Amino acid sequence: MPGQHLSLVESYLDDLDRALAGIDPAERADVVASIREHVDASLGDQPTAADVHEVLQRLGPVERIAREADAGAPALIAFPEPTPGASPDDRWPRWSGPVLLGLGALAIALIPTAPVAAVALALAAGIAALIGVRRAPGPTSLLRAAVALCALAILLTALAAATLLNVRAELPSIDTPVEVVSPGGG
Template sequence: MSEHPLVQAYLADLDRALAGSDPREHQDTLEAVREHLEEALGESPSSDEVRAVLAGLGSVDAIAAGTTPVATVPTVTVLQPAPTPARPDPGSVVALVASVVALLSLVLSPFVAIPLALVALVVAVVRVRRPAGRTTLAWSAVVVSGTTLVLSGLLALLLLAAGDTTPEPGPVHSEPVAER
């Protein structure tokens, strides 16, 4: 019986289908199917008899589906330490603080605000152009100092346009008053 090629092929397929099952149940299932085939087929069965008995057993996938899968060992997850937060670039912080001070002092002291805004803008642009310097702080300093310079220009134009509207005293002319 076990010499028949159809039986050997069926048992090999069953062995492969049971590869993911519990090892003890794998062996027990193979032995049970072998015993059943030996009892059902006898010594020298015909190919038709073998096909009929194998069809009665069902597919190897159906048999393998009824077994217990291999117990998997739970995986251990190695926790990595949390990355340390990146420290802000000191140059970008200085540029941002200088640009905010320039913006706040624009109305009170434009002669201090404009040079301070220019210095902050230069430092911020240098920080932005560095490969590792493209930070929000550097860009914020560029925007605030640029805004300060634009506002100072608008304020200067406004003051020039308003000009001095007080009349200048001119020469005094007296005209004789005619008597009546």
């Protein structure tokens, strides 16, 4: 493991050791050794910085591990095995940002022909993007852009509806007499 990656892991393990200061020293050493073994097994031979960050993120904060160890949790070191190609948080896939951004753009395109569908699509995609901003483990710039685009779609639909209502109010009704003048004056 390269030096900088090793220092991240060592720093994490040192923090864990300090957080476990209140438990039996033999148990503390066992927990730290189990975590070290898990990290080494998860990282393999040539880990990248992203690999190290992902493994440490999956482990979670050292305080949580220390609380579980202090409570005597029997299955403390039952870590999920990494799935190749899986995101750290499988509840929110990485492709959701571009898809929701595309749905926001589709909602804007639907405004002239199907405004009700545009609003429904914008609401659904906007809510999903908002949830994604909170749950996505990585960068959320595409999800934030999707929220903005969906909000714009709803705003444009509302403006179009208000404009159409205003135009309709200015049209003469059947009951209003209209004076017709012929070009010849007669």
